[in-house]
Amino acid sequence: MGYHVPMTDDHVGLRELKKLMTRDAISAAALKLTEEKGLNEVTIDDIAREAFVSPRTVSNYFASKEEAVLAAGKADAARILDDFSASTSQDPPLKILCELLSTYARDHADQLRGAARMADLEHKNPSLRPYRVSQEVQLLEKLCFLVAARTGTDATTDLYPSLVASAAFSAMLTSLEIWWRNDLPDERLPQLIMDAFNLVSAGYPHETGHPDPAATVSAPA
Template sequence: MATPEKMGLRERKKHLTRETIADAALALSVERGLANVTLDEIANLAFVSARTVSNYFSCKEEAVARAGAHDLLELVDAFTLRPADEPPMDALRQVLIDFAASLSPERLRVERQKLEVEQEYPALHPYQVAQYDELEASLREAIAARTHTNGDTDVYPWIAAAAAVSAISSSIRLWARTESGPEALPELIGAAFDQIAGGLRPPSSAEDGAHASHGPPHRSAAAPA
């Protein structure tokens, strides 16, 4: 998927409309509760018609889940721009940490709001997951190209993409459940990748528990030759 900077005027307008509708859906859901929000109300707040809302989203849940998520697929482009000789998991780690560190306070607030809405309305969860499924599929293709593997049949791109997406999605959800500041999210993502690199060894003592939180020292993860 092209980033906004690479889109033509028509595509940028559609991108902006999609973002505006999604932001309106989330704002109304936070204010009134998702069950009390209608497509007409979303359309009015977004200054579009109800038909336009339906053209972009299948339902209000999908619109809410989309809020703030437009930048996720930019991670794929960032990954492809990493040095060719960098191990794929190291590249993914740095891309995701840089992404988390770049998020604005408003963007981070959106993540907390979506989690709050989802906790009250579990029907939102599948649409939240779908955002990350889309990212995983795109990353899988990029990883396969980078490692000269087959994204349809080889294990490595599937596992690497799934691990990376799990690291960021789990870290965001864990961060959103706490009162931690913005600096905690990149740290959580780094710790998640450290745990992956360390084989996800479970804690067996208080000392190990500390390692489970912060992860073992970072080491490179080799890719297929």
């Protein structure tokens, strides 16, 4: 299934290509219809018609409408994990992830708009939430093992890798959430991500009120 095909176009296989295309078509159809009518008003038959496939094929690719809708924004996160996995830096994992994520946020603002659209969808269609969070947890477990491998710790017995992975995720997700909820400009996001990672790396210093303007968006100095 999700095997990484050879990097050369040599023998990619027309079959695999068509499979990916129909998958994308179904996912795109689900996304479009959901944005138009709301997920509970969309049936599998509707998605099938929109994607020019049979209803059975839709169920063949996705276990539920929700997964079809959410399949659109899955690729981005995987790329980040690959980059982290491929990095040869000796810095602490949190530093590597901070640089990776803030850089990505700076260079791919368009992708992030897609993520924001997703967040919007999720707010309007609560039934999407469980599936989305579940996907996040899967990524988190993957990141946990990557951190363990990188630092020579054991994800099954050590606290460290799991805690670091969770911290990175919360930093990224919290930044995205605040960025999206407050309609901040694209330029603010990288800084927000770095602020979040700094707060995490500093051990969450006790705040009362707003002593640190860098950690809030209410005073855009």
